[in-house]
């Protein structure tokens with residue numbers, strides 16, 4: 001399961017990143033708070049497969065499918 | 076002069092702090108990625124440099140690349156006295172990730188670091204306070220708790236900053252227990268121990284987001300906001316516009332009454348009050364636009380709007396991040412083209428930059444407002460908050476947007492073949508909602524009016540002068556047999572398919588100098604023609620002249636699409652580093668404008 005599959009108002013812990021993800025993007029996501037073991041919460045889903053609203057620690061991000069479906073979570 | 080380098084996480088209040096230190100008025104707004112180039116100002120005996128915000132030392136978008144490269148340069152430079160690193164106290168961990176990286180780098184280069192813990196006013200409102208001394212100890216550099224907005228702690232901080240900058244060797248970065256940890260781990264530990272709890276910060280934000288990002292209401296609120304924004308430029312400004320018009324005519328009548336009849340009086344009447352006056356009347360519109368965009372920028376809603384637009388915009392080769400440059404392009408295309416630097420994907424950035432000139436910038440407002448007032452009856456609804464003219468005004472903006480999207484789609488298909496598809500994905504921080512601060516907003520609004528006059532005023536004055544001389548002589552006030560008419564008739568055939576006579580053709584050609592010139596030129600010509608009659612507004616004169624609906628629509632369409640701005644082309648050239656798009660786009664939009672207005676005229680007449 002990935003962040004993209006999180007229903008609204010549920011949380012999960014980041015397990016791993018997709019192996020094909022470029023290294024620089026992975027580092028950036030780490031720095032933005034998406035670290036392995038970190039609890040992330042899906043605050044909102046938007047219609048027509050639009051971006052999700054994800055809360056990580058002290059920040060809220062809007063994240064599109066391209067990234068969200070590359071971050072796996074343990075449910 | 077020794078330099079103080081101001082860096083930090085995006086949207087942490089660096090530019091507001093910079094403004095407080097230097098007394099300048101850099102653009103401040105509540106979304107990440109406002110500052111996209113370096114800006115300097117003086118603070119006492121020092122130069123402060125405001126940097127674009129960055130999440131890390133490893134840059135991704137081109138504004139970050141600028142910031143990081145320049146930071147490396149500054150660290151190597153002997154003139155750099157101090158690195159001032161700004162932290163957002165409501166988001167300590169995120170701020171520290173970059174701050175600790177920057178601090179470590181500064182230490183390597185033997186530079187000293189000072190931290191500001193900004194946005195303390197909000198932290199206090201949430202009922203929390205930081206132990207600044209403990210935080211200084213654990214970070215190994217001095218920390219000052221401040222609020223760049225309410226000026227809490229600013230006077231102590233500025234005194235201390237002067238001291239530190241004069242003797243940076245006294246605040247060298249200290250070894251701490253956390254030095255051996257990675258910045259990520261250290262940030263987490265420090266934030267866990269000292270930071271404000273996230274529930275305190277995010278509570279209100281979540282409640283508002285539930286409404287504004289609601290799957291159903293979110294879209295409606297978005298469309299309503301945009302409609303309200305663009306129609307109010309017209310509706311709200313009308314009373315002010317009438318007032319300015321009355322003022323201009325009052326002064327005009329008084330002055331011309333005092334002058335003896337003859338060439339001089341005619342000149343003052345036609346060129347000064349007819350030409351320049353016709354243009355001054357539109358200052359209120361520019362100011363209303365700036366005010367409303369300013370309100371939106373400060374509230375934090377724009378990042379949400381970018382989210383809502385992401386999906387629809389990506390159908391046209393754009394990203395949600397294109398939304399903010401697009402919106403600010405309605406004031407002026409030049410800063411908007413610069414703002415596109417924050418778009419991570421180079422391809423989407425290119426498409427955004429090339430379509431920005433199709434957004435109706437404020438230089439088009441006088442043209443739109445004049446033609447709308449001539450063509451559309453003044454009907455009002457909902458107690459005067461919405462008007463028919465305002466709604467048509469909105470349609471013009473919408474027309475520009477639709478054209479931009481279609482062109483974007485074409486460019487997207489076309490570029491895909493030539494240039495490699497190199498897409499970085501969409502991730503955007505949603506900032507906390509904040510109440511706008513009235514003072515910067517007030518100055519911003521006032522300045523937009525002044526800047527408008529400064530930029531176009533001299534051009535319009537000169538053009539009105541030349542036009543008056545050419546239009547008044549040789550027969551002293553007979554426009555139709557003047558030199559101007561003979562010149563105008565030469566170009567008339569080119570524009571005849573759009574249903575316009577030589578007077579409008581001249582006005583269109585001259586507005587390649589500046590779009591606002593259109594009203595100035597018409598104002599001068601009509602004033603010469605109608606010299607015997609009582610003074611009335613340009614609108615009534617054009618209506619009496621038998622200006623048709625089809626012509627009006629054709630003219631409007633032309634102004635929506637045509638790129639009549641040399642400065643925009645120059646900025647595009649600067650940002651793209653090659654000419655092939657910039658002049659190409661200039662010609663392409665000119666031809667497209669002509670074609671569309673020709674089709675509309677033929678259909679309507």
Ligand SMILES: Nc1nc2c(ncn2[C@@H]2O[C@H](COP(=O)(O)OP(=O)(O)OP(=O)(O)O)[C@@H](O)[C@H]2O)c(=O)[nH]1
Nearest residue numbers: 086087088089090091104105108109110128194223
């Ligand atoms: N309440 C409060 N708001 C602040 C404070 N400082 C800045 N802000 C607001 O925070 C927002 C961001 O401020 P900017 O100065 O544009 O931030 P920046 O760090 O320059 O952002 P970038 O240029 O995008 O990196 C604006 O809406 C400011 O009004 C503060 O001390 N208290």
Ligand SMILES: [Mg+2]
Nearest residue numbers: 089090109110
């Ligand atoms: Mg800034």
